[in-house]
Amino acid sequence: MGVRKEKAAGTEAALKDAARQLFVERGYLNTKITDITRAAGRSTGSFYEHFPSKEALLDALMNDLRDQASQELRGQSHPAHPADHDLADREQLRAHLAAAWRTMRDNLPVVLATHEATVAAGPASGQAWQELATGTEMLRDHLEQAHRRGQPLPGDPELVAAAMGAMLSSLAYALLPAGAGGGPARWSDDQILDTVTSLLLTGLRG
Amino acid sequence: MGVRKEKAAGTEAALKDAARQLFVERGYLNTKITDITRAAGRSTGSFYEHFPSKEALLDALMNDLRDQASQELRGQSHPAHPADHDLADREQLRAHLAAAWRTMRDNLPVVLATHEATVAAGPASGQAWQELATGTEMLRDHLEQAHRRGQPLPGDPELVAAAMGAMLSSLAYALLPAGAGGGPARWSDDQILDTVTSLLLTGLRG
DNA sequence: GTCTATACGCGGATAGAC
DNA sequence: GTCTATCCGCGTATAGAC
Numbered sequence: 001m002g003v004r005k006e007k008a009a010g011t012e013a014a015l016k017d018a019a020r021q022l023f024v025e026r027g028y029l030n031t032k033i034t035d036i037t038r039a040a041g042r043s044t045g046s047f048y049e050h051f052p053s054k055e056a057l058l059d060a061l062m063n064d065l066r067d068q069a070s071q072e073l074r075g076q077s078h079p080a081h082p083a084d085h086d087l088a089d090r091e092q093l094r095a096h097l098a099a100a101w102r103t104m105r106d107n108l109p110v111v112l113a114t115h116e117a118t119v120a121a122g123p124a125s126g127q128a129w130q131e132l133a134t135g136t137e138m139l140r141d142h143l144e145q146a147h148r149r150g151q152p153l154p155g156d157p158e159l160v161a162a163a164m165g166a167m168l169s170s171l172a173y174a175l176l177p178a179g180a181g182g183g184p185a186r187w188s189d190d191q192i193l194d195t196v197t198s199l200l201l202t203g204l205r206g
Numbered sequence: 207m208g209v210r211k212e213k214a215a216g217t218e219a220a221l222k223d224a225a226r227q228l229f230v231e232r233g234y235l236n237t238k239i240t241d242i243t244r245a246a247g248r249s250t251g252s253f254y255e256h257f258p259s260k261e262a263l264l265d266a267l268m269n270d271l272r273d274q275a276s277q278e279l280r281g282q283s284h285p286a287h288p289a290d291h292d293l294a295d296r297e298q299l300r301a302h303l304a305a306a307w308r309t310m311r312d313n314l315p316v317v318l319a320t321h322e323a324t325v326a327a328g329p330a331s332g333q334a335w336q337e338l339a340t341g342t343e344m345l346r347d348h349l350e351q352a353h354r355r356g357q358p359l360p361g362d363p364e365l366v367a368a369a370m371g372a373m374l375s376s377l378a379y380a381l382l383p384a385g386a387g388g389g390p391a392r393w394s395d396d397q398i399l400d401t402v403t404s405l406l407l408t409g410l411r412g
Numbered sequence: 413g414t415c416t417a418t419a420c421g422c423g424g425a426t427a428g429a430c
Numbered sequence: 431g432t433c434t435a436t437c438c439g440c441g442t443a444t445a446g447a448c
Contacts, residue, residue, distance in 0.1 A: 011431080027328030029235075032423060043433050048425070050431095088411050112329050119325045122233030123318050123383035130388075132380050152412045155401025159393055163373050163405055166380070170372035174338050177329035182336075187365055195361025199369055203409035204294050206358045217413080238441060249415050254443070256413095415448075422440095430433075 012050045014040040016064070019057055020109035024177065028058070028113035029120060058117060061110045069103075085142050088151060094197040096139075097168060101193060104172045115173060133158070136165035164200055171196070218256045220246040222270070225263055226315035230383065234264070234319035235326060264323060267316045275309075291348050294357060300403040302345075303374060307399060310378045321379060339364070342371035370406055377402070 018040035022031040033054055037047050051057040073081070087093045104111050118127045143157035154160055171192065175181045187195075198206060224246035228237040239260055243253050257263040279287070293299045310317050324333045349363035360366055377398065381387045393401075404412065 025330055027326070027330070029326050030328050033425090034423070044424090045426080045434080046432050053424085093410070116325055119322055120233070120235050122236050123379070124231055124233070124385045126383075126386045126388065128383075129380040129386050132376070133388075154404035154408075154410070154412060155397065156393065159398065159401050160405060160410075162380070163377060163402055166376035167369050167373035170338070170376040171369060173329070174335040174368070174372070177332075177334075179330045180332045180335050182332065182339075187362065191361065192365065195365050196369055198360035199366060199406070199409065201409045202360075202411055203405065203407045204299070204360070204366075205408055206360060239443090240441070250442090251416080251444080252414050259442090413448105415446100417445085417447100419444075420442085422442100424437105424439090426437075427435085428433100429435100430431105 011040070011042055011046060014042065015047065015050060015057070016061060020061065023109040023113045028116040055117070058110070058113055062114065065107050065110050081138065084145070087139075087142050087146060088201070090197065090201055093201055094193060097197055097200075098193050100168055101172065101189060104169070105176055105189075108176055112173065112177065115169075129162075132162050132165055132169075135169065136161040139164060167200070168196060217246070217248055217252060220248065221253065221256060221263070222267060226267065229315040229319040234260075234322040261323070264316070264319055268320065271313050271316050287344065290351070293345075293348050293352060294407070296403065296407055299407055300399060303403055303406075304399050306374055307378065307395060310375070311382055311395075314382055318379065318383065321375075335368075338368050338371055338375075341375065342367040345370060373406070374402060 015036055019031070019036050022035055022039055026035070031054075033047055034044055036054075036057075037044050051060065085092050085096070087096065114131070118131050121127045140158050140161035143153060143161055147153050147157055175185075175187070175192065181187075221242055225237070225242050228241055228245055232241070237260075239253055240250050242260075242263075243250050257266065291298050291302070293302065320337070324337050327333045346364050346367035349359060349367055353359050353363055381391075381393070381398065387393075
């Protein structure tokens with residue numbers, strides 16, 4: 001890997017890379033197929049040899065993300081992610097939120113693009129709720145287990161999980177992109193995570 | 207007002223009404239200008255006599271909303287909204303959240319459309335943060351005042367306010383639209399508000 | 413002010429040579 | 431597999447009669 005990836009990578013990979021970059025810069029909806037091919041140094045027609053549409057490309061990017069994630073999990077100390085986490089413990093809650101935050105930051109292009117696609121699907125599609133629900137499955141599991149252990153919860157575990165996820169992902173969308181948040185980052189990741197952790201753990205009464 | 211509004215209202219109003227309806231049903235981005243004129247029973251060309259573009263129409267709808275809101279405030283017992291609210295008090299916090307929730311529900315078309323427009327503007331525009339910040343100004347004021355009173359907060363008031371607003375508005379976008387949330391409403395407004403209030407007030411530890 | 417008809421451009425998608 | 435050239439549909443916007 002001497003001179004970047006260059007043409008070393010295949011066209012498909014080049015298109016993916018270009019797409020990722022453009023998705024963060026201009027957004028998914030504003031990025032046209034021709035923008036992607038041009039940025040990748042390929043011709044328009046070449047695109048369709050690899051993807052039938054822009055949506056298909058995004059699907060592929062999401063699959064890449066999933067594959068990578070499950071691979072990392074397999075090769076690590078997490079056999080299946082210990083389900084006996086106690087989210088009422090500050091360290092564990094923060095670790096959880098930090099992991100989610102990091103994942104979003106590391107995969108910002110795909111995360112942003114997916115969100116844009118969801119919104120573009122329209123309110124009646126129900127995709128917004130679905131995105132929220134599937135993105136907080138783990139959280140919900142932990143909360144349900146805690147609930148079974150007798151710990152009091154602010155409400156239905158699924159709803160609580162969704163609320164927590166809503167806060168985090170919405171903040172991510174507003175603050176993570178470069179140039180967002182009103183210029184140079186106002187808050188560090190640590191500050192944000194500390195604040196959210198405290199707020200979710202003990203609320204305004206602290 | 208015997209047979210609905212009918213043609214009694216001017217064309218401009220008819221276009222606005224049609225737009226509002228379509229924005230909730232199909233979404234702002236998916237709604238074409240021709241869809242609006244057709245739903246309003248007018249011709250395509252007539253649209254441009256009243257609005258130069260779809261964005262301008264949305265602006266007009268937002269202004270209508272603002273005018274109405276400030277009018278209601280003037281005619282009521284709120285001279286300027288008592289700034290000495292204590293959000294650490296359960297009743298007051300809930301009332302606040304309920305008011306916000308109700309406003310979003312009552313003006314769902316405009317709220318949804320604005321959000322779609324914000325997302326469509328792309329991540330680098332910073333509009334997402336701006337929307338969040340301006341939508342939580344009151345909240346921030348209250349928190350800053352509480353902070354000045356010596357009450358401990360989970361973090362920077364502006365960030366805390368944004369986090370709270372993020373949770374609420376994101377839940378609204380996922381749950382308020384008809385057909386969202388997986389069919390018939392899983393949770394009542396009261397359940398949702400109770401849950402969010404508790405979560406924000408005392409956190410997971412309850 | 414409202415209509416019908418139409419022009420225009422953008423972007424998605426394909427044809428066919430190399 | 432990649433290219434160039436081109437087609438086509440959709441949606442915006444305008445022209446001009448009524």
